[in-house]
Amino acid sequence: MKYAVPIILVAVTVGLMVLGLFVTTQAGVPVGVTKGSALHTAKATTPQQAIDNLLLDVQRRNWDRAFAAVSSSSGITEQAFIQDWTGSDGSLRSFSSLEGYESRPLHATNDEAQMRVHLNFSTPVGPLEDVRDIHFIREGDVWKAVWPKVQVASVPAEVIPVTFLRWDLVTGSAGDEWGARNIDAPHVRIISMNAVDSGSGAVVMGEVTNEDTVPAFVTVNATLVDGNGNPIDEESSFDKISHILLPKQVSPYRIDFPNLHLKNVKSVRMDEKATLVPASADPVIGVMNQRIETDPQGKSVLHGDLLNQGGQTVNIPHVIASFYDSNGKVVWVSDGYVDRALLPKSSQPFAVEIPKNLSSEVHSFHVVVNQYSLNKS
């Protein structure tokens, strides 16, 4: 008697495992949202299994098997498929890995299906999400993905003279003669500041400008102070600012105070720090076709294209957008990384989200592009 219960439990567990491994569902029946912890099936007889197989192989970097899950009608080569996942040209994607995914069917018939997948990448700059709609077709009794042809920027070979200004910093070799090595730090000024409560905590945001004639490396810190003048917390803008500001350039900044609310805050003490830094005015990046739209997920998103007008590859472009109300006050600052490199004379799309509760207040916006190039000193 005393062994009966454990035996029953083990038997039920084994039975459920067998069922889970081998019983398949019929096509056309929605199976709900699945997260990226599915198992690889030998034969993908449903779109869900097909996407699970594909993404698990991508996660494991098992490229041959992953590409085998792609329909030959896609017209894409294995090389291009791999590059689409691994990135190139020192882009952010080339330093990222697929951490997980969530997929849901959009529609399905007996022979084709559309699956929406949320891909979660871990990157050196934090988690990055990508949403894709993948089309599946049934070939025989196996479902395969129709992979879109990757549009690779065609950059013609040419010589582009670089005539933009470049600044170098010479620290000098004089001894410790007091006052002899006097180069002032760049003069920067915070031109606006707005403190609000958001869902996740307090946020301080605004804009800062380089009023000097030399480039500046800028950081902005904020200290929340209570009614007694005691500091509650101090935070920095981290990467929500364009750190290198050329003369007269303006950048938004955003400083997050997680889990803090403004009801206990009497004042905000701002501290902007600027140091001299070597810099170049090249490349010039244009931000084109900026428009606010509602995306298929119902989110308010600022879309646009980054156009590299120079001759240098920008490996990791970073977009920071400030949103203003009708009075010109900064009501939000969003940022997003583009995980593809920006080749010379080519463009890449970008999108940054606007919080739902603020989208009706937004009257105008301004986008700046932070950039990181591997071969820049």
Next chain:
Amino acid sequence: MLRRFKIFALIYFAATWAGLCSAQDLRVPGSASAGAETTVSTTGSGKATFYLVGPGASRKSDVTLGEDIHLSAQDMQTAGRYLAILCADTCHSSAFYVSAGKPASLSFIVHPSRVPVALNDAVSGVAFPFDQYRNLVLTPVNVNFQLTAKDTSLFSRAVRTQNGIAWFRTTSGKSAGPVRITASLDDLTAQRALQQVASDPCNLRITGQRTKIGILVQTEPVHDCAGNVLPDGTIVTFTATGQDGKDTVDAPIKQGIARAQMDSAGATTISAASGVVMGNEIRVGAQP
């Protein structure tokens, strides 16, 4: 009782007198100058240990009481308070001060290193006279300050030091370019360089024309209100608003002019800004 008291007093005074007869004493200089040799005189007889304790100096030597103790120039380089201590049976000490010598160098701090033109009280300088051992000279002396740009004197003033400091403050000049700032004291001179730069843009004006690939927009030569051309590298932000959306380009000034290529095909309104200064707005028609 009285007899006992008398005996006690006699013994006490005898002991004191005996002590006084053999007691050492030292006499320190009333004043001394940094780097100048001096002596400390001693009284008494016998051997003693002499200590000199001061800024930068900590010396111990065996001496003979009654002889002068020579303090070398090296012992006395740093201005400050010195303690001379003489120990035989007991220790006696005496303090004296060493003051700074005559000025041998000037430390000169000027701010800022870059300054917009025609800004009130924008340039300031502080000068400190030091002697040859880097002691601050506190005796009042006259320091002359001069600002020169392209051999033209912009500012000149003589200031007497107070507590070892002379300072000045003045308005920056009207023309952009390098400025030489000099502080001089007798035949001592310290020079610093300052760059006067153009102020904020004034009357920022742009023109645009449609090309095959979009709109080429450029500024007129960008000056400040005093007519100084803004330095290369200064960013001008061009914004083009049309039916397709908004385009912005941060373009650096090159040889006084900033240019940008905008992609817009339809009717477009273009504006420009540099820092917090706005320029004019232009309207460019759609591509035919």
Next chain:
Amino acid sequence: MIPAKMISANTISAKTISAKLIAAKMPSEITRSKFAPRFYLFVAGILFFASAINSFAADASVQVQLEVKKAGPRAVEDLTQRGILRDYRLAWTSMAQAFEFNTFDPLEGPFSGEAKRWLRQTVTSQQQSGLSRRYTNQNHHVDAVFYSPEGDVIELHDTAQYHLQILDGSKSIDDQDVTVRYVVLMTPGADRWTIRQLQAVPQF
């Protein structure tokens, strides 16, 4: 059959014996287990209090009062005033440590320029001569007399009272309360104000 009374008596005595044995075996454990919490709390409290006293004494031995009303041409900001007060006190504490123990390390942060040079020279010569100095009961009344327009240098006049003891090895050769006037120049460093010039004068 053993009478119940006898069994119970034996049992009681056996229990008593075993209790005694236990007590004999582990008297220390029993003592510790009985007193440990209070004992260790007491020891911890003593140690904490001692260190608190010690640190208080270390801080309390250097008193600094700073007056900035006479400073000009630039007015001394509140934050600057607090910074200078803190860093000046730290400088004197560090200097006292350096001279008492003949070590250079305390001089690294709070001093720069000439002041650092002559302080290091002092420590070197003390090491060579076997002398040391002890500064205690320091009281500094400091007046700011000049603050540059850009805020990059401040001149202070310090009327310092302290007890100075000069030691040759472990023998005290001089021991007195002194009042010394110092002209001090301080400049801002990366994260603190440092003393650049520290010059004793007979009067201001």
